[in-house]
Amino acid sequence: MNELKNDRFLRALLGQPVDMTPVWIMRQAGRYLPEYKATRKKAGDFLTLCKTPELACEVTMQPLDRFDLDAAILFSDILTIPDAMGLGLYFSEGEGPKFERPLRSAADVEAIGIPDPEQELKYVTDAVRVIRKELSGRVPLIGFSGSPWTLATYMVEGCGTKEFAYVKAMMFDQPAVLHQLLDKLADSVTLYLNAQIQAGAQAVMIFDTWGGVLGPRNYLDFSLQYMEKIVSNLTRENEGRQVPVILFTKNGGQWLEAIADTGCDAIGLDWTLEIGDARKRVGEKVALQGNMDPAVLYAAEPRIRAEVATILESYGPGSGMVFNLGHGIHQKINPDHVTMLVNAVHELSKPYHKR
C-alpha cells in the first residue's frame, strides 16, 4: 500500500505528538456540496450511489479536493447491514430510510442471518479498495458502521422515529428477543468492520446515533455492551500500523467513563459538554473527537474562528484530540464556511502542539 503522507489523524487518535490538531467533518461528503449533488444526480438515487464503488469513491474524494482535511471517510450508509440481511432498505423522498420488512417478532429475529461482507456487502469493501487507490496515501481512510442498537432501532421500527415505540416495547417486554438481535448485529458489525480494515480502512468509527435515547442501565445493557464486544474482536493492526477505533454515542455525554472502558481508542463527542471537562474525565485513557455545534457554520467567519478557539482552548495543550463537528454537517451550510473552519483549526491549534 502507498505510504501515508499525512498521518496526523491516526497519530492524534493514539495520543502521539502532532504538529497541529487534525480535522475532518462528519458527513463531509454530503448535500451541502454542489459537486456531491451532481454525482448523486448522475447515480439516479442514493442507494445506487452507495452501491457503485466508483461513484462512492468520487463523492468520498470531493471534500478533500476542496478543504485541507486530515482524513477521508468511506461514503456509505449506516443501514447496509440490515439491507444485506434482507429487510429491503429504501428511501422515500424527504422521509429518510425505511425497511419493507421490519422485525417485530421472535420469529423475525430468528430468521435473519449474518451477512458475509465479501459477498452481500462486497460493494462496500470494493469501495474501500477503490478509494484507497485513489487516495494514494494523501490522508487515512476511515471505515464505519452503525452500532448494533442503532441498527436495531431502524430494523424494528422500519423507519425513523421520535418515540422508539416498537424497539423499546421489545426492550421492556421481550428483552431476550432484542438481545438475540443485538448479538447477531454485533457479530455482523465485527465481520463488516474487519472486512473494511482488510480492504484498507485505516481507522474505524461506530456511530451509535440513538444510544442517547436510553436510560443509563439500558444503555449499558443494550448498546454499550455490544459495542464493547465488537471493539474486543476487531483487527487492531494492519499494514504495520495500529487501526484506531472511535465510538460515538450521540447524547452520550453522561456515560463517557463507561465508553472509555470498552477498550476503544477514542470517543466522539457531541456539543452538549465541554471537551475540556470530557478530557478531565477520561483523557488519559482515550483520545477525543469533536465537538463543535454544526450550526456554528451558519455564522460569519469571526464567530466560526472564535468557537474553534474556545474548543481548542478547552481541550488544552498536547495530542489526543481530533477536531470535528458534534454531528453531521447540515445541508444548507455554505461550503466556504467549512474552509474557514478547517483553516482555523490548523492555524489556531499550532501553539497547543509546541514541544
Next chain:
Amino acid sequence: MNELKNDRFLRALLGQPVDMTPVWIMRQAGRYLPEYKATRKKAGDFLTLCKTPELACEVTMQPLDRFDLDAAILFSDILTIPDAMGLGLYFSEGEGPKFERPLRSAADVEAIGIPDPEQELKYVTDAVRVIRKELSGRVPLIGFSGSPWTLATYMVEGCGTKEFAYVKAMMFDQPAVLHQLLDKLADSVTLYLNAQIQAGAQAVMIFDTWGGVLGPRNYLDFSLQYMEKIVSNLTRENEGRQVPVILFTKNGGQWLEAIADTGCDAIGLDWTLEIGDARKRVGEKVALQGNMDPAVLYAAEPRIRAEVATILESYGPGSGMVFNLGHGIHQKINPDHVTMLVNAVHELSKPYHKR
C-alpha cells in the same frame, strides 16, 4: 377557595413528609384516552379545545376520574404566548404546530409585544378558574408554560425541527436579536404564570423541551438565564400556601447543578440518568420529579412494577420526590397500564416514607 384534600404533591415538592410518593403523568390528558379523543372530536380541532375553558376543564378532569393521580395539570398548549403575540399558530394534521409568521429578523423581533394574560390569554386563566372550581380541592392544579428558549425555537423556525437551523443561526450570528426575543418572552412568561397563579394554579412548571439541543455555555446563556429570571419574579405564595416551581429541561441531565441554583423548588428529570445520582448531586437544594421512560408502559404489569420499584429504590427514603414519566405519555399506551403504574407507585413507595 376549597380546602385541599390531597396535598401530597405540594408537600413532596417542598421536601415535607408524605405518606407515599405522589404521582402524575406528563400529558396525562391526551390522545391515549378514548374519552379525550371524544372531547377533541366534539371541539372540532385542537386549538378550539385549548381555547374553550369548559372543554379544557373536561379533558383536565378525565385522567383524574380514571387514575388515582395526585395532581391535575391545566390542559393547554405550550405555544399560547407566541399565538397571543400574533404569530398565527396552526396545526396541520400529523405535522405538529406551525406559525404563519415566523420571526426571522431584528425588525420581526422588535415588532412583537408582551401579551396581557387577562386579555389575549384570558381563555387560559378562565380555564384555570373553571378547573379549580371543578376540582373542588381533590388535588392541586399545576399551571405551566414553555421556556423562553423553547418558545423561541418554534417562533423562529416556524415549525418543529431536528436541526434548529434558523434559531441557531440567529444565536451564533445575531445573538443580540435572540436575547431581545428571549427577554420579551421571559417577561411574557412571568406575567402569564403569575396570572395562572392568581387564577388558582397551585404549582407551576416550565417546560424547556429544547434546552438539551444547546451546548453548555449556550444553555446557560440562552435558556437557563431566562428561566432563572422568571423564577425570581414569580408569585411564590398564594391562598396561604407556597406555590412551588418546577423546571424541566429535556436532555438537561448534565446541567442539574446549574438548574438547582436558579431558586426553583424542583427539577424535572428525563430517564437518561438515575434519579438517585441526581439526588446525590442536588437533592438537598431541590425536589426531583421523574423519571421513568414512557416506553416502559408498553410492557406488561410485572415489568412496570419492577421499573417503578427500581426508581423508588434509586431515590431512596424520605420526601422530595414526585413520580412521573421522563417525558409525555405516548399516544398508543393502553390506559390500563397507567392504572398499574399509579397503583405501583403508591403501594411500593410507602416503606420509603415510614417515620
